[in-house]
Amino acid sequence: SFERTVTDDSGATVTIHGEPQRIVSLAPANTEILFALGLGDRIVGVTDYCDYPPEAKTKPSIGGYSTVSVENVIAQKPDLIVASYGNGAELVDQLKKLNMTVVSLNPENVSGILNDITLVGTATGADDNATALVNSLNSRIQNTEQNVSAATTRPKVAHIIWNDPIYVSGNGTFQDELIRMAGGTNAFADKQGWTNVGIEDFIAADPDVLIVNSGTGMGGTEDSIAQYFDNDTRFANVAAIRNHRVYVIDSDVVDRAGPRIVDALEIFAQDIHPAGAETPVATSSQGAPGFETVPALCALAIGLLVAVRWMR
Template sequence: MKRCMFLLFSLFVAISLAGCGEGSQPAKQSEQASTQQPPSQSTEAKSEKATSYPLTIKDSTGQELTFAKAPERIVSASPAETEILFALGLGDKVVAVSDYDDYPEEAKSKPKVGGVLSPNEEAILAQSPDLVVGGISMKEDVVTKLRSLDLQVITLRPKVVQDIMENILLLGQITDHQVQAEELVSRMKADIGKVTDAVKDLKPEEKKKVYLEFSAGWTVGKGEFLDELITMAGGINIASDTQGWNPVSEEKIVKEDPDVILFAQGFTDEKTGETLDQTIRKRSGWDKIKAIRDNQVIGLDHNILSRPGPRITQGLYEMAKAIYPERLK
C-alpha cells in the first residue's frame, strides 16, 4: 500500500507537484566557508564567502560527491530543483530540465530530458553535464544507473520546510552561490515570520479545522511538509492522525466537519470534466460539512503549494490567507 501511495504521489509530482523523502544533508563542516557576510557587502567581502574546492558533500541518499570546481553545466530533472537553481541566479548554467519544468518562464525554453521518475539517459549524456540534480521522484535505480555513467548526480528529498532551505544552501555551496542562497533563505524565513506572527495569538478554540485535498481522493497526514504548512498557518489538519499520503475517507471528513477545505487548483477529471472543487462539493453527505455550507472551499495554486522550492513560503502565505483572511491581507 505504501508503495502504491508513493508511486501515485510520484505521478502527482510529475505534473509539477511535490512530495516526500528524507531531508538533505549539509556539507561537511570543515569544508564550509566560515565568514558570514550580509548580502549588501562589497565584492571583496562576498569573495570571503566563496566555496573552497575540492568540496565533498552528502546528498539525501547518503552518497558522497566531490566537486573539483563549481559546476558549469547543470541538468535538473525536477521542477522544484529547477526553481531553486534559477532563484540562485544559475539559469545560464542550467542546460536542460525535465519535461514538466514550467517555472520560471526561461525554464520552458531549455532542452528537455524526459520525466522526473526516469529521465532519458541519452538526453542527459548529450548535454555533457558536470552536475545532475534529481528530486523526490527520481527512482533509486535510475540514480544508480546515471552514476554508473560517471555522472555527478545529487538527489534532494525534503520532508519539512527546513529541509527545503537546507537544500537551497547546499546547492548554493556546490555552485559557489552561497551569498545568493543565504539571501534567498533569509527572505523565506521572513515570509514564515510574517505568517507565524499573524497567527501566533490564536486561542485553541479559534483555530480552524482544515482539510487539504492535493489530488482527487488524496490527502496528507503527519511527516510531510504540507501538514507542516497547515500547522504553521495556524490551522488544525484533520488528517494529522494519519502518516504520510493517504486516500480520503469520505466518512471521516464528514465526521471531522472541517471549517476550511483547501484543494489544489488545476485538476480536471478526464471522464467528467469536473474540477476538483466540483468533485468535492458533489460527494454524498458533504453538503453538511461546515466548510461547504459556509463556502470555504478554497483553491490554491498547485505548483506554489506543493513544490519544495523557493516559492513554498509563498504557498504558506496563501494557505494562511485562505484560512484566516482577516489576519493576512
C-alpha cells in the same frame, strides 16, 4: 581553484571539481531552486514537467520525472546533475557509474527545503544568493507565524489533492506542516502521508476549511476539485462547505519542495485566518538578492505520493 564537498540528502559525499557551468535538473522543484539562485543560464537540461519559471520550458528535455532518458542527460555533457528522491536510486547509481557528478535532494520538511537551497548554493558556487534567499524565506515564515499566533482558534483544515477518490494530506507531509505553521489543525492528522479517505470519513471529520489543489493538469478545470465539493449535496453540512470556506491553491506551488513553498504557507495562513494574515508575496524566480518582496485521476494522486513526495 573551485572545489566543494557536500553531503546530499541520500547521505552521499559528493565532491564538485570546478564551478558547474552545465547543470541538469531531474525534478521541477530542483529547477525552481536553480532558477531562484540565479543559475538559469547554466541549466542545460530539465524534465518535461519543469514549467516554472516560464524560462524553464525553453530548456532541452531529458525526459519525464520518473522516466529520465540517460542518453539525453549524457548528451548535454553536464558537469552537475541535481537529482531527486522520486527519480529512483537505480537511475542515480547508473549516472554515477557513468562518472557523472550527482547531488540528490530529498527534503523531509520545510527546514529541509531551506537546507537544500543552501546545499545547491554551495555545490554551484552560488553561496551568497543562497544565503540571501534563505534569509528572505525565513523572514517571511517568521512573519506569517507571528501574524497568526494571536488567533484564538485553530480551525480544522483539510488539504485535498484529488477528489475521485478523495486524497488528503495527512500527518508527516509538507502540507500538514504548512497547516500547523499557518495556525490550523489538520483534520486528517490521524492519517499518515498522502492517502485516500472515504466520503463518510470525510464528512465525519467535518473540516472548517478546505484548501484544494487546482484541477489543471489532472483532466479538469482549475477549480474542478473545489466544484466537486461545492456541488455534491452529500457534503452540504460539512462546515467548510456550509460556510463557503473552500479555497483553491496552485498544485505546483504547494506540491513542490522549492522556494515557492513559502508562497503556499502565506496562502494557507490567509485562507485559514483571513483577518490575521498578510497578503501572500509571490516568490521571485530570478536571482536570490531580489527575493524580498501528487496524469490522470487516481494515477495522478498515486503519482503525487511519490512525485509530490514533493515533486522533489
